[in-house]
Amino acid sequence: MIDWLSPEEWTAVGLSLKVALTAMAASVLPGIAVALILERGRFWGRQVLDVLVHLPLVLPPVVVGYFLLLGFGRRGPIGALLDEQFGIVFSFRWTGAALACAIMGFPLLVRAIRLSIEAVDRKLEDAAGTLGAHPVFVFFAVTLPLILPGILAGMVLSFAKAMGEFGATITFVSNIPGETQTLPSAIYTFTQVPGGEAGALRLTLVSIAVSVAALLASEWMARRVRRRLAA
Amino acid sequence: MANVSIRDVRKSFGTVSIIKGVDIDIQDGEFVILVGPSGCGKSTLLRMIAGLEDITDGEIRIGPRVVNDVPPKDRDIAMVFQSYALYPHMTVAENMAFSLRLKGLPKAEQAKRVQDAAASLGLTPLLDRYPRQLSGGQRQRVAMGRAIVRDPQVFLFDEPLSNLDAKLRVAMRAEIKELHQRLKTTTVYVTHDQIEAMTMADKIVVMHDGVVEQVGAPLELYDRPANLFVAGFIGSPAMNFIDGRLDASGLVLSSGAVLPLDRTPPVAAGSKLTYGIRPEHLQIAPAGTLGAIPATVAVVEPTGSDTTLIVKAEGGNLTVLLRERCDLRPGEAVALKPVSHQAHLFDEAGRRVATI
Numbered sequence: 006m007i008d009w010l011s012p013e014e015w016t017a018v019g020l021s022l023k024v025a026l027t028a029m030a031a032s033v034l035p036g037i038a039v040a041l042i043l044e045r046g047r048f049w050g051r052q053v054l055d056v057l058v059h060l061p062l063v064l065p066p067v068v069v070g071y072f073l074l075l076g077f078g079r080r081g082p083i084g085a086l087l088d089e090q091f092g093i094v095f096s097f098r099w100t101g102a103a104l105a106c107a108i109m110g111f112p113l114l115v116r117a118i119r120l121s122i123e124a125v126d127r128k129l130e131d132a133a134g135t136l137g138a139h140p141v142f143v144f145f146a147v148t149l150p151l152i153l154p155g156i157l158a159g160m161v162l163s164f165a166k167a168m169g170e171f172g173a174t175i176t177f178v179s180n181i182p183g184e185t186q187t188l189p190s191a192i193y194t195f196t197q198v199p200g201g202e203a204g205a206l207r208l209t210l211v212s213i214a215v216s217v218a219a220l221l222a223s224e225w226m227a228r229r230v231r232r233r234l235a236a
Numbered sequence: 237m238a239n240v241s242i243r244d245v246r247k248s249f250g251t252v253s254i255i256k257g258v259d260i261d262i263q264d265g266e267f268v269i270l271v272g273p274s275g276c277g278k279s280t281l282l283r284m285i286a287g288l289e290d291i292t293d294g295e296i297r298i299g300p301r302v303v304n305d306v307p308p309k310d311r312d313i314a315m316v317f318q319s320y321a322l323y324p325h326m327t328v329a330e331n332m333a334f335s336l337r338l339k340g341l342p343k344a345e346q347a348k349r350v351q352d353a354a355a356s357l358g359l360t361p362l363l364d365r366y367p368r369q370l371s372g373g374q375r376q377r378v379a380m381g382r383a384i385v386r387d388p389q390v391f392l393f394d395e396p397l398s399n400l401d402a403k404l405r406v407a408m409r410a411e412i413k414e415l416h417q418r419l420k421t422t423t424v425y426v427t428h429d430q431i432e433a434m435t436m437a438d439k440i441v442v443m444h445d446g447v448v449e450q451v452g453a454p455l456e457l458y459d460r461p462a463n464l465f466v467a468g469f470i471g472s473p474a475m476n477f478i479d480g481r482l483d484a485s486g487l488v489l490s491s492g493a494v495l496p497l498d499r500t501p502p503v504a505a506g507s508k509l510t511y512g513i514r515p516e517h518l519q520i521a522p523a524g525t526l527g528a529i530p531a532t533v534a535v536v537e538p539t540g541s542d543t544t545l546i547v548k549a550e551g552g553n554l555t556v557l558l559r560e561r562c563d564l565r566p567g568e569a570v571a572l573k574p575v576s577h578q579a580h581l582f583d584e585a586g587r588r589v590a591t592i
């Protein structure tokens with residue numbers, strides 16, 4: 006089983022998983038926050054934020070990658086600041102790949118959470134208020150459990166998107182084996198060299214298997230949560 | 237416990253004015269029912285008392301405290317919603333203990349209070365169930381239990397019975413009333429069902445289109461409606477209305493027919509009036525009886541305990557409620573004799589000007 010893939014291929018698979026999981030984990034909390042703000046917030050500039058969040062969904066991934074390169078590259082304003090102040094470097098690192106994947110998956114994550122927030126019966130939150138609950142407590146005791154299925158769905162989407170992300174990643178952090186060469190980049194590389202078809206096919210199968218597994222896992226979790234929340 | 241005072245309260249959503257200056261005084265321990273047609277602003281007013289809607293203008297006090305800017309959690313109220321608003325991810329016991337958990341009561345004390353409330357509502361065998369495993373009536377009880385456990389200054393109910401079937405509704409009506417007699421907590425209860433209002437309230441507030449039409453005890457509203465709206469809204473079947481113009485011989489209808497009046501009302505001759513009489517205040521007399529309204533029977537509806545007749549008369553269709561069975565048939569000619577001192581006269585603006 007182990008030698009079904011070459012060590013390089015295993016590296017790409019492992020790196021992809023690491024990047025995708027990191028991207029997913031890092032975007033959950035901001036995703037919930039942004040979804041709440043967009044769904045419940047009443048402030049000037051909400052539309053602007055909405056558009057901004059959704060941009061990665063409609064822009065060519067290469068463009069997003071290029072923006073990241075401009076902003077978060079070594080010489081980019083944000084990249085330079087982070088490097089100097091905290092020693093955090095994104096460019097040509099796996100962390101950069103994770104950043105690119107997180108941003109590309111963010112609209113999907115936010116949309117899924119927003120839909121579940123929209124579906125929350127506001128009377129449940131109102132009732133908690135009249136029973137003496139502080140809004141923060143209401144969020145954790147009532148709202149959060151109710152939107153959990155949406156958060157799970159969003160996390161799976163974000164993870165799946167990250168596993169498949171190619172354009173923004175390769176533009177921002179290139180295609181360095183062992184550092185930034187994720188599954189799609191590796192498949193692409195295989196297709197560019199003569200005799201690489203077998204490798205490309207093997208990685209494609211891995212990619213399909215991971216995506217299906219993620220979907221099944223999320224379905225299973227969502228079913229359990231839904232059963233618990235059924236009114 | 238506390239009294240609640242609502243002073244010239246207004247509410248607008250954007251530019252649309254929904255509550256247009258409402259004054260209500262609710263005494264400590266009183267059971268007050270807000271009743272009115274759909275969309276008149278009952279829920280909005282109740283939510284303003286709860287703190288779930290901002291008050292555009294005016295003042296609401298609970299006890300001595302002005303609560304306009306007090307958040308719901310600090311108003312010491314408990315609200316029961318039409319949809320019950322139970323937490324699907326919590327058991328019945330957890331739902332009921334919600335407010336106690338917030339007060340930081342010890343677990344044992346929480347459990348004891350929940351059990352006491354559950355016992356009084358017949359919920360003891362259901363404490364470990366989830367809301368989805370309960371019938372509508374049981375959910376309704378849990379929602380009440382959750383409110384009772386909080387032991388608030390004021391209970392707020394928003395149509396708590398309207399999702400129940402007719403029989404259960406009647407049973408719960410009695411139960412809520414009994415509960416109020418036991419706890420004596422000030423209660424504001426919203427319904428659009430005037431029977432519910434009549435049977436349960438100490439005091440009824442009739443609302444219409446964002447204003448209070450009349451406030452009073454149930455029978456007061458029934459016997460002395462302040463205006464056409466209240467007269468038509470309270471009572472089932474509804475009051476009969478006949479439009480006409482006053483002259484020396486009585487009320488002249490548009491057809492020229494004259495409805496004789498027992499007494500001359502204190503209004504100028506020639507004024508336009510609406511004559512209102514409740515269905516049970518019309519008695520059947522033999523056709524041709526002097527001073528009675530000639531009519532033809534159109535529909536006979538026996539309910540067992542009484543009989544409802546719909547008759548055609550000069551002023552339009554009238555409803556007659558008889559306390560006994562009768563052998564009248566559709567098409568039969570009869571005469572209707574109004575019971576004296578039970579007919580109301582309303583002026584052109586709809587105000588009651590006399591009862592004769």
Ligand SMILES: Nc1ncnc2c1ncn2[C@@H]1O[C@H](COP(=O)(O)OP(=O)(O)OP(=O)(O)O)[C@@H](O)[C@H]1O
Nearest residue numbers: 249254272273274275276277278279280281427428
């Ligand atoms: N958040 C809101 N924004 C705008 N209009 C609202 C809002 N809430 C209520 N309204 C309007 O206010 C009016 C009164 O609504 P409310 O819910 O208080 O009526 P109600 O008397 O409780 O009626 P029902 O018996 O149908 O429950 C309605 O015309 C409704 O459309």
Ligand SMILES: [Mg+2]
Nearest residue numbers: 278279280394
């Ligand atoms: Mg309502």
